[in-house]
Amino acid sequence: MRHPPRSVLAAVAGAVALIGSVTVPVLTASGAVPACSVEYSVTSQWDSGFQGAMKITNNAAAMSSWSLAFDFAGGQKLTQGWNAKWSQSGTTVTAASESYNGSLATGASVSAGFIASWSGSNAVPTSFKLNGTSCNTAVEPSPTPEPTDPADDGPPVLRASGNKLVDAGGATRRLLGVNRSGGEFMCVQGRGIFDGPVDDASVKAIADWKANTVRIPLNEECWLGLSTIDPAYAGANYINAVKDLVAKVKAHGMTPVVELHWTYGQYTGNSAGCSDVHASCQKPMPDMQYTPSFWASVANTFKNDRTVVFDLFNEPYPDRATSTTTQAWQCWRDGGSCPGIGYEVAGMQDLVDSVRGTGATNLILAGGIAYSNDLSQWLTYRPADPAGNLAAAWHVYNFNTCANESCWNSTLAPVAAQVPLVAGEIGENTCAHGFIDQVMKWFDDRGLSYLGWTWNTWDCSSGTSLISSYDGTPTAFGTGLRDHLRALNG
Structure with a gap:
């Protein structure tokens, strides 16, 4: 003391x-x-x-x-x-x-x-x-914001209705767009808040691809302003930068998805991304010490704007730490003391409760295990959502285990038959787009959603970068997504 x-x-x-x-x-x-x-x-x-x-x-x-x-x-x-x-x-x-x-x-x-x-x-x-x-300030409870009119230029208020995403008028909607990486790693590395420009011109370039959604990865230590982060890139400065990007995304008629990517907690087991206790890499599960507070703060920030979607945790992989798949799914939902993970885990139910405890009714996405590539028991272990506004999230790359139609038919189709399904990340490391073309066709045939990784000017031959310039010039990989979105949305 x-x-x-x-x-x-x-x-x-x-x-x-x-x-x-x-x-x-x-x-x-x-x-x-x-x-x-x-x-x-x-x-x-x-x-x-x-x-x-x-x-x-x-x-x-x-x-x-x-x-x-x-x-x-x-x-x-x-x-x-x-x-x-x-x-x-x-x-x-x-x-x-x-x-x-x-x-x-x-x-x-x-x-x-x-x-x-x-x-x-x-x-x-x-x-x-x-x-x-x-703190210390409040206003009279305001009426629930009117849902965005589908005829308006702004993005719609989305909700889960059966296995579809629908707007205020009941029309089916799909989330089709890109990820904008940077907010998860730049701040913790002391290099800024976003990787590359996030001005109006760069956001407009995304909209010019006919994207209707931008997923924005975040870092919990930066958002919460913990002392290990440079104050210039943490706390209020970080939050205001995120809010500003969300506003720009909305101004161009696109849905913002705010997503928790990197979290606190030391993990040195199988497939560890780093040995650092701080939020400097992808951890197998979120931590109970900070993540519920992160989501309570994010939800309080955006709960009066139901056009903003919440993606609870990027790519859980408790299956790499536990002995059995059942243990992994139990850890995924319930958290606590999980086998093979040295810190107290915040399960998906804890995070749903944190969001809903603020009164936020925004659409929530929850990705499965195996880096969000395995949804085989998602329906069995799905967290309870009092708002009834929960969708499944899934990630796929050409090098993942579930990367063929046989797996999609057996594990994804049953989930998509009951709840909305969003592929929060699709990509391939070949600097081509043959694989994502297959993914997009499978999802198009079923009216499902997908987002390309990532709107950053990295070398697509060593990663999955969609662009070579923030003016929207595509890589060979990005050309496939851009042309497909334009064909879908005119």
Whole structure:
């Protein structure tokens, strides 16, 4: 536990001119409850320093870890703190939960304190964010946003109806488009937020392919603003960049899919992508420490915009860690202590609960095991969704196990007969498009959805890059997807 050293307290007691407590009131609209509230107190102050106290109350979905961010407005400098992991970058102060106080149930509170220096003025911070969500402010509950009219230029509000995706008018819709990689890795590598431009011209280039959907991979540590990430690419800066890209995608009439790609938790077992505990590679399953908080924050950010689709976790592979397929599917749905995985796992049910606990009813995608290539028991282990707005996600490349029509007919067709099916990633590592042509035909014949990997200017001979320039110039591989989308959508 972090407490102020006894010597510091003694010095404060001897030198302080006690000024009492200055508390930031919890400001809410009449009858409204903020997602979180923060009471900030200056409990004592002396010539060059002061002691502060924080009481944080969570009014949203339960979280297993928390991170509070605020800005000092008077040049104050943090010197030490307790009951949280304190840090300061510029004017921004972050207090992240310790291992012993990270769990914060709905309605629960936690307190922390600090000592800081000041000169000139000791202005009280005016805004606070808990896991990226603004505290102390709320508005009267607004009416449920009207679904986007299919005749409008913007994307439709989608929902699962039987095994179809439909819009507000009941018309069947398909998600057809691309992935825009970068948000999952640039920030954790300290190189930025996105890989390449995400300005209006580059987003318009995607729309010019007649794509109607863009999937946006994310990094949970960057979104939550954890202390290991450069603040320039984390927390509010990261969230605002994602929101801006989502807005641009929508402005061009396309559906944004926000997806959790890289997560926390050390895994060094079979097929490990890295040995790093941090979110620097694909892990076999999401972690209970941060992922539920990530999805609660993302859902709170976009719950009033039901055109945004939530893809829970990129490519689960608990099957590489467990002894049996049954154990893998149980881990996938229920999480907890999974064989072969050293951290506590957040199962798909935990993540659905985190999203729905915010009141968000947005469409949710859940990918299967074996890097989302195996849906053989998806229907058996599908998580319960109180909103009834859940679809299956599947990934396929020419080198995957389930990469032929026989497998698709036996394992995909039964799923697609009961729930909407979205191929969140399709691709091949041949710098050609013969394989994805087969995938697209199979999905077209059944009215299903698919998204090409990826709208980045990488070398298609060593990966699956759709473009050689962000103006939309396709690679040989990308030509196949571009021409097909244009033929489908005119």
